[in-house]
Amino acid sequence: MSRGTLIDLIYLVSATTFLVALKGLGSPKHARAGNMIAASGMLLAVVATFFRYVGGRTVNNVNVGSHPLHHVLLILLGIFIGAIVAVPVARFVKMTAMPQLVAIFNGVGGGAACLVSITEFIHIKSTHPATYVTLEVLLGVLIGTVSFAGSAIAFAKLQELMTGRPVTYPGQQVINGIIGAVALVLIVTILVNGSTVLLWVLLALAFVLGIAFVLPIGGADVPVLISLLNAFTGLAVAASGFTLGSNLLIIAGTLVGASGILLTRMMSAAMGRSLSNVLFSAFGSNITASGATEREDGRSVRSGSAEDIAVLLSYASRVVIIPGYGLAVAQGQHVLRELAEMIEAKGIEVFYAIHPVAGRMPGHMNVLLAEANVPYEQLIEMDEANSELQTADVALVVGANDTVNPAAMDDKSSPIYGMPIIRADLAENVIFLKRSMRPGFAGIENELLYNPKTLLVFGDAKDTLTKVVAGVKAMA
Amino acid sequence: MGNALLQYATILVLTAFVGTEIIAKVPSILHTPLMSGSNAIHGVILVGSMLILGSANTNLEEVLGFLAVILGTLNVVGGFVVTDRMLEMFKSKSPAPRKAQSEEVAQ
Numbered sequence: 416m417s418r419g420t421l422i423d424l425i426y427l428v429s430a431t432t433f434l435v436a437l438k439g440l441g442s443p444k445h446a447r448a449g450n451m452i453a454a455s456g457m458l459l460a461v462v463a464t465f466f467r468y469v470g471g472r473t474v475n476n477v478n479v480g481s482h483p484l485h486h487v488l489l490i491l492l493g494i495f496i497g498a499i500v501a502v503p504v505a506r507f508v509k510m511t512a513m514p515q516l517v518a519i520f521n522g523v524g525g526g527a528a529c530l531v532s533i534t535e536f537i538h539i540k541s542t543h544p545a546t547y548v549t550l551e552v553l554l555g556v557l558i559g560t561v562s563f564a565g566s567a568i569a570f571a572k573l574q575e576l577m578t579g580r581p582v583t584y585p586g587q588q589v590i591n592g593i594i595g596a597v598a599l600v601l602i603v604t605i606l607v608n609g610s611t612v613l614l615w616v617l618l619a620l621a622f623v624l625g626i627a628f629v630l631p632i633g634g635a636d637v638p639v640l641i642s643l644l645n646a647f648t649g650l651a652v653a654a655s656g657f658t659l660g661s662n663l664l665i666i667a668g669t670l671v672g673a674s675g676i677l678l679t680r681m682m683s684a685a686m687g688r689s690l691s692n693v694l695f696s697a698f699g700s701n702i703t704a705s706g707a708t709e710r711e712d713g714r715s716v717r718s719g720s721a722e723d724i725a726v727l728l729s730y731a732s733r734v735v736i737i738p739g740y741g742l743a744v745a746q747g748q749h750v751l752r753e754l755a756e757m758i759e760a761k762g763i764e765v766f767y768a769i770h771p772v773a774g775r776m777p778g779h780m781n782v783l784l785a786e787a788n789v790p791y792e793q794l795i796e797m798d799e800a801n802s803e804l805q806t807a808d809v810a811l812v813v814g815a816n817d818t819v820n821p822a823a824m825d826d827k828s829s830p831i832y833g834m835p836i837i838r839a840d841l842a843e844n845v846i847f848l849k850r851s852m853r854p855g856f857a858g859i860e861n862e863l864l865y866n867p868k869t870l871l872v873f874g875d876a877k878d879t880l881t882k883v884v885a886g887v888k889a890m891a
Numbered sequence: 892m893g894n895a896l897l898q899y900a901t902i903l904v905l906t907a908f909v910g911t912e913i914i915a916k917v918p919s920i921l922h923t924p925l926m927s928g929s930n931a932i933h934g935v936i937l938v939g940s941m942l943i944l945g946s947a948n949t950n951l952e953e954v955l956g957f958l959a960v961i962l963g964t965l966n967v968v969g970g971f972v973v974t975d976r977m978l979e980m981f982k983s984k985s986p987a988p989r990k991a992q993s994e995e996v997a998q
Contacts, residue, residue, distance in 0.1 A: 433932050434909065440928045441917040447978040450928050454971040457935060461967075464938050469946040484945030486953065493944070493957050494937075497964025505972035510980070513923070516973055521930050524966035530959035531939045534952050538943075547896060642926050649933045657899050659939050665899055666906050667935040673910030674929055678922060685919055769920075777922035785980040796920075 418466065419478075425463040426663040432456025433667050437674060460663060465490075510786050511743045514775045515573035518641045521648055522566025528651035529559030529618070535658050536614060546606055551657040553602050556614065557621045559651035562644045564625025569637050569644065572629075573775065581633035588695070594624050635817065636693045638776040639682045643694075646675025685771045687823070687834035696830075716852070716864055718871040721879050724811075724846055725886025727870070728754075731808035731844075733764045735800060737837050738784065740774050741814020741850065747877035748787035751813060754884050755789070767793050768800030768837050770818035801838045810842035814876050816849075820861045831859055845869040848876050924977045931970025937963030 416424075432452050439449020464484075471481030484490065501520075508516050532555030539548070571577045601617045604610070632640050649671030656664025683690045728734060736755065742748060755765045767789060773780035781794060795803065804810060812819055819839040822829040839845050840863055847869060863869055872879055917925055940963040944956030 429935075433935075434913065436932065437910075437925075437929060438913050440925045441914050441921060443918070443921060446921060446924055446928075447975065450924075450931070450971060450974045450978060453928065453932055454975075457931075457937075457967055457971070460935065460938050461941070464941045467942070467945075469942055484941065486944050486947060486956075489953070489957055490941050490944050490960055493940075493960030494964045497961045498968050501965045501969035502972060505969045505976065513927075513973065513977065516969070517923075517927050517930055520934075520966050520969040520973065523962040524930070524933050524936055524970075527936045527940055527959045527962035527966060528933075530955050530962065531936060531943050534943045534947070534955040534959065537955075538946065538948065538952055638923075642922075645926055645930050645933070649929070652933045652936045652939070653903065655936060655939050657896075659942055660895060660899075661939060661942070662899070662902060664935060664939050665902050667932050669903050669906040670910040670913075671929045671933040673907040674914045675926070677911045677914060678917075678926060678929075681917070681919075682922055685922075771919040776926070778920040779923055781920045782923070782977055782980045 419468065422463045422467055423662070425459055426661075429456040429460040429463075430663055430666040432459075433670060437670060461494075510783055511740075511746075512574070513779065513782070514638055514641065515570045517776075518566045518570045518573065518644070521641065521645045522563050522570065525559045525562030525566060525644070525648040525651055527559075528648060528655050529556050529563060529621075531655045532556045532559065532651075532658055533614065533618070535655075537611065540609065540611065543609070548658060549606055549609060550602075551654050553605060553614075553617065555651050555654035555658060556618055557598065557602070558647050558654060560618055560621035561625035561628065562647040562651060564622045565629040565644050565647075566641070568626055568629040569641055572633065572637055579633055579637070582630040587627075587631060591624070591627050594620065594627060598624060632694060635686070635772065635775075638772075639679055639686075639690075639693050641776075642675060642679040642682055643690075646672050646679060649673075649675055682772075682777055685777055685835075687831070716871050717867070717869060718873060721872060721882030722886045723870060724872060724879075724883045725890060727809055727844055727846065728758050728763070728811070728883070729761065729887055729890050731758075731763055733803070733807045734758065734809045734811060735766050735768050735804050735807045735839075735842065737768045737770075737800075737810060737812045737815050737819055737839055738773065738780055739770075739813065739815025739818060740779075741816075741848075742876050743774065743780075743783045743814070745814065745876035745878075747813065747875075747880050748783055748789070750877055750880040750884060752784075752787050752789050754880055754887065755793070757884065757887050765793060766795050766800065766803055768797070768804070769794050770797055770815070770837050771835075773815060773818055797835060797837055801841070804838050804841040807842040808844060810839040810845045811848070812839055812845065813848045813880070816861055817859060819863060820859060821863055822859065822861070826862075829859060839863060840866065843868070847871045848879050849873055850875065924974055927970065927974040927977060931967060931974055934963060934967030934970050937967050939963070 436449040436453030439445035468481040471478045532552045536552040572579050598620050605613045649668045653665050653668030656668055680690055683693045759765050769780050771777055819837050821840055823831045823834040823836045940959035944960055947953045947956045
């Protein structure tokens, strides 16, 4: 067996591990093993690549003029630099910052795909490549750059380096359409004349397009966007694979592209919305105005203190806790678990009701609570939670808002109409721990706050919970 | 249009179908780890970056290729480590005794 065939065989093994890994990631039991399998497959592919011969031309089915990899030391240095930056960042960034971390690691992948396509174009330009080869390069550059720039903006939004709200301006869709059309004209022109200068112009334009595409997407929709950009990077990698003639890149890239698009659709479905609604409706940008007029009704809310919560909890027999991202921001998960254990010791049943999109990504809340040592068996999913809530004495909403908003069920004009919610309103008493009356992440007024059976306690979730713990202790 | 292109297109079409089938029934709690895991998989662009730098002839190609290797490594290493950290959270708790219980009930 020749060296080339052997390496191709190793690549086939790697591609298979990616398939197995993706399958494993879909089941709780095999997810971690799946990730490990993919990592091993990746390591195998990278090591094998060091032994590859590159370049040369095929003459009568025989490759002539190929050589081992140049710049091996430079490659090792690049890998070293990347690894010493990535490992500490990935290991030690707080779990609440997980979504932006995924965004940034996705973005650099898109950037790498774009660079690979450009460099290959410069490399083969003198050989006057076929039109379809140029097209593959241009697609790689366009998609990779959009993913890179888009991920950077998504990162900035989640990291609160800029407003998390949708950024809109007049004629936004028209302007985006024009940018897209110009990019298309550029692509056709480059296909005809093969100009490298125009390729750089296309690169700059794709950068602007990526930013403009992401700006109007805000709030709770950013995770869906990251999933889409993840699929984009996959497609950019597949395009690079076409250019380089690499089956491995085509398989891995297409796999991520196809599954990523399906995952994106599943995530928007969990919010009761369509993907195009997520991408193009600038969701939540014009809500504040209507919220303000509603408040002019002069309706009042009932607010209370931490001691009131302690009393309500102590005399309950069944409590359902509904955590949201606000809890994680306040770093209150540990105190919450302490409180839950305390009232459980009094013989009170406690559950945590987890909405599919609680936190900033689907499943994010499970990760955050698991980190705080909340027992796995106390976490219940939405459907089970809603049947428990019918007989619950207290629904304790900590830092959640949109996921318990009844407007999703009965207000057809509400942007979140149709999203499945946790029915906190079914419980005998509802306690809201909130920082302020400000609407939630999606920017929508919540009717439940004005419900007579709702008790609002303002303040930092962690501080309030600490006081509640003291209150419950005092009553024992 | 070469045979190679047709072969690549075949792989693309078949893989696209496999990619959508393989994740069709994923519980929503695993959406985030799945996204993060597939994020790491497209880090395979590192292999492409190595090939590019390994065949670079000019300074420009070397600089671009070197950058691509760094970015690709960030994607691969960061992606896998973050995913593992997420999944570790699910595992470290007491699902094992719980499973044991439910099995006893089943019997």
